[in-house]
Amino acid sequence: MTTTSPSARTPEFRLLATPLVLFLLVFLGFPAIVNLVYSVSHVSFETLRSPQLSGFSNFAAVWNDTAFWRSVWFSLRFGALTALLECGLGLFLAIFLSPLIVKRSWLLAILMLPLMVAPALVGLMYRLVLHEFVGPVPHYLWIWFGTGVSFLGPGSAFWTLVAVETLQWTPFALLLFYMAYQAIPADIGEAAAIDGAGPLRRLWRIELPLMAPTIVAALLIRFIDGFRVFDNVYVLTGSGPGGATASLSIYIYEAFFKQRAIGKAVAASVLLFAASFAVLYGLNALATRRKGAAA
Amino acid sequence: MITALRWLVFAIAALAMNFPILVTLATSFKSARELSTNPGLWVQAPTLANYLTVFQVTDRLNIALYLFNSMVAALTGTVLAVVLALPAAYAIARGRVGERTLLPLIVNLRAVPLIIFAIPLYMMFQWLALLDTRLGLGLILTIVNLPLALIILVNAIRELPAELDEAAQIDGAGRTRTLVRIIAPMCRPAIVTSLIFGFITAWNEFLFGLMLTTSKAVPITVGASFFFAASGGGVQWGVASAVMIVGALPPVLLGLVMYRQISGSMTAGAVKG
Numbered sequence: 263m264t265t266t267s268p269s270a271r272t273p274e275f276r277l278l279a280t281p282l283v284l285f286l287l288v289f290l291g292f293p294a295i296v297n298l299v300y301s302v303s304h305v306s307f308e309t310l311r312s313p314q315l316s317g318f319s320n321f322a323a324v325w326n327d328t329a330f331w332r333s334v335w336f337s338l339r340f341g342a343l344t345a346l347l348e349c350g351l352g353l354f355l356a357i358f359l360s361p362l363i364v365k366r367s368w369l370l371a372i373l374m375l376p377l378m379v380a381p382a383l384v385g386l387m388y389r390l391v392l393h394e395f396v397g398p399v400p401h402y403l404w405i406w407f408g409t410g411v412s413f414l415g416p417g418s419a420f421w422t423l424v425a426v427e428t429l430q431w432t433p434f435a436l437l438l439f440y441m442a443y444q445a446i447p448a449d450i451g452e453a454a455a456i457d458g459a460g461p462l463r464r465l466w467r468i469e470l471p472l473m474a475p476t477i478v479a480a481l482l483i484r485f486i487d488g489f490r491v492f493d494n495v496y497v498l499t500g501s502g503p504g505g506a507t508a509s510l511s512i513y514i515y516e517a518f519f520k521q522r523a524i525g526k527a528v529a530a531s532v533l534l535f536a537a538s539f540a541v542l543y544g545l546n547a548l549a550t551r552r553k554g555a556a557a
Numbered sequence: 558m559i560t561a562l563r564w565l566v567f568a569i570a571a572l573a574m575n576f577p578i579l580v581t582l583a584t585s586f587k588s589a590r591e592l593s594t595n596p597g598l599w600v601q602a603p604t605l606a607n608y609l610t611v612f613q614v615t616d617r618l619n620i621a622l623y624l625f626n627s628m629v630a631a632l633t634g635t636v637l638a639v640v641l642a643l644p645a646a647y648a649i650a651r652g653r654v655g656e657r658t659l660l661p662l663i664v665n666l667r668a669v670p671l672i673i674f675a676i677p678l679y680m681m682f683q684w685l686a687l688l689d690t691r692l693g694l695g696l697i698l699t700i701v702n703l704p705l706a707l708i709i710l711v712n713a714i715r716e717l718p719a720e721l722d723e724a725a726q727i728d729g730a731g732r733t734r735t736l737v738r739i740i741a742p743m744c745r746p747a748i749v750t751s752l753i754f755g756f757i758t759a760w761n762e763f764l765f766g767l768m769l770t771t772s773k774a775v776p777i778t779v780g781a782s783f784f785f786a787a788s789g790g791g792v793q794w795g796v797a798s799a800v801m802i803v804g805a806l807p808p809v810l811l812g813l814v815m816y817r818q819i820s821g822s823m824t825a826g827a828v829k830g
Contacts, residue, residue: 274732275652278644279659282703285641286663289700293677300677355570362563369567371816376574378812379805380761382778386785387577387801389792390584396794398580401596429574437820483668490670493763497782511672511764518676519768531673538673542665 297535300528320529329505330530333513340424340509341489347428348484349477352435356443357465363440374437376430384430385494392422416503423495423507427488435480442476443469482545510534578805585798592794607799620800623780627760628807629691630776634698635755638706639748641699646710647736651722660711667704674700675768682769691774697765702755709754713747714740750818757808757819777804 301320303313324330355373363369376384391397392413403409413422446469454464470477492511495501501508501516508516514534517527572579579598586603587595595601611620648654678697679688687693717740725735741748766776775783781800785792812819 272652272732275648275654278652278732278736279648279654282641282645282707283655283659285699286703289678289696290666290674293674293681296677296680297673355566359563359567359570361560362567367817370820371813372571373574374812374816374820375578375809378757378761378809379578380763380778380808382761382763383781383801383805384577386781386797387581389785390794390798391577391580393794396584396592396596398596398598429576432570433574441820486668490672492672493778496763496767497785511670514672514676515764515768518679524676527676531676534670535673538669542668546661546665 294535297528297532300524301532303525305524305528306522316525320525321533323523323526324529324533327526329508330513332505333508333510336420336506336508337489337491337510340420340427340491341485341487343424344427344431344488345481345484347424348432348435349439349481351428351432352437352480353439353477355432356436356439357469360440360443364444370437370440373433375433377433377437379430380493381430382493382497385426385497388422388426388494388498414499414503416506419499419503419507423498426494426498427491430494431484431487435484438476438480439473442473446472581798581801584794585802587795589793589795607795608803610793610796611799611803618780618784620777620780620803623775623777624803626691626694626770626774626780627776627778627804630694630698630766630774631756631759633692633695634702634759635752637695637699638702638755639710639751642703642706642710642751643741643744643748644733644736646707646714647732647740649707650711650714651719652732660707663704663707666700671701672764675765678765679768687769689770689772689774693769694766694774694776697769698755698759698762701762701765702751702758705754705758706751709747709751710744713744717743746818750821753811753815753818757812760808780804 300313302315302317304316304319305313359369391399394400394410399413400410403411412418450468450472451464454468459467489509490511491509492515495507495509496512496515499507501512510530514527514530517523517530583598583600584592585607586600586605588602588604588606591601614621645655645659649656649660682688682693685693687696721739721743722735725739730738760776761778762776763778766779767782770776770779781797781804784797784800
């Protein structure tokens with residue numbers, strides 16, 4: 263045995279990383295290649311194993327499909343709106359409720375509960391909550407206000423879904439912000455108080471800037487999750503009414519399983535892959551440059 | 558005064574965010590007769606009849622099987638992810654193998670919409686006869702769990718003092734032996750956190766369960782949605798509610814018991830990742 267420093271790249275280290283690399287090659291590398299090949303092929307369920315190269319016609323079909331662009335628009339709008347609402351609400355609740363939670367951490371468990379339930383089940387639960395005969399929301403709306411709202415109808419389905427997503431995932435933002443808020447050293451606030459800064463001023467000038475990295479991270483994570491939403495939307499509205507609530511994930515799913523248009527579904531996947539790769543690459547480059555500037 | 562206001566806000570927030578769960582819980586205790594007359598939150602004559610019905614197997618719905626499928630697939634996806642991630646995390650943190658490529662690749666995987674791999678995986682599973690099997694679903698759930706497991710474990714190993722490894726090296730232990738005998742026991746809290754997180758995520762997964770299973774390996778999240786589609790003469794809301802409560806229970810109980818670990822590592826995963 264040679265005496266190597268702990269940071270040396272020994273063959274044994276490579277060996278330890280090998281199972282993971284092999285697993286990724288089989289379950290992500292191979293599918294990625296299949297995606298690329300099939301996206302430029304003519305393929306159907308009958309000719310799955312013998313795709314015929316067909317140039318970029320699949321991409322053209324997706325590009326010229328208004329339903330595709332409608333789903334892109336839905337996903338962008340849904341991701342941005344829910345991320346903003348969740349982070350705004352979460353930030354307010356984290357700071358306003360922190361004096362209560364500091365003394366009784368079990369309050370956090372109650373607020374975190376929605377995060378533990380499958381989004382698909384929460385979606386199904388809202389089928390019950392909003393049901394016109396057995397659901398309590400229409401019931402109490404009728405008793406107290408004498409009105410009825412069609413929550414999953416053409417005009418309101420989008421907003422209902424935004425509310426469902428926001429109510430389930432605000433706790434995630436709340437949790438991150440509460441942790442970041444607690445991590446602010448107490449003496450910073452005390453020093454500012456001695457200098458005569460009021461609570462609002464301290465919040466604006468000291469605490470929020472210190473929490474900024476967490477806020478950015480939370481906005482990003484929630485946007486990504488909102489953008490790729492599938493479960494709760496799928497069980498609540500399918501994609502209806504009339505395709506108005508099809509997210510990009512649902513568009514790809516339906517192209518494959520309902521229309522059996524493999525080429526189109528795969529081409530849309532490749533476009534989505536390219537777009538996420540570009541965005542992530544840009545974000546990583548930005549983060550590295552930030553770190554470089556800070557060091 | 559301000560404290561009272563804080564409690565009021567807490568009560569409203571807790572009620573609003575947990576509202577669907579509370580409604581479903583209340584409905585699961587209502588009899589069929591009460592359901593048709595009382596859509597409110599208050600249960601007049603609580604009954605357990607719906608929960609007994611849940612486990613009666615019909616030819617189309619088998620809730621016990623769906624729960625078993627979820628359990629097996631989620632455990633497979635959770636344990637396998639940690640088994641694959643731990644040695645790799647050690648190699649990344651100590652050997653600096655793949656620190657520039659493998660780590661960022663997997664971390665970014667968390668931000669990629671996984672649906673883009675779903676169609677080729679569906680075809681691949683068809684060739685490998687893994688469609689509608691618990692093992693197949695477990696393998697996919699491994700991919701879903703890998704990013705967070707790797708982040709948590711790499712961070713944990715980086716925080717261990719390097720002298721530990723050096724001492725083991727001097728004693729003549731190889732890297733693998735050091736990992737098994739020293740590093741893994743020291744990382745036990747991080748391993749437990751990855752397992753809890755992985756289990757909750759895997760149990761709650763829906764998209765791949767929907768695409769890759771049809772009958773034998775259907776997980777509960779998908780099985781519960783069958784329940785809504787299956788009954789032609791209208792949904793039996795009481796039984797459906799009991800199904801949803803039973804299906805939500807394992808991750809919820811785990812989460813309530815372990816909420817401290819979860820809240821801590823959620824932050825770590827978000828900010829460092």
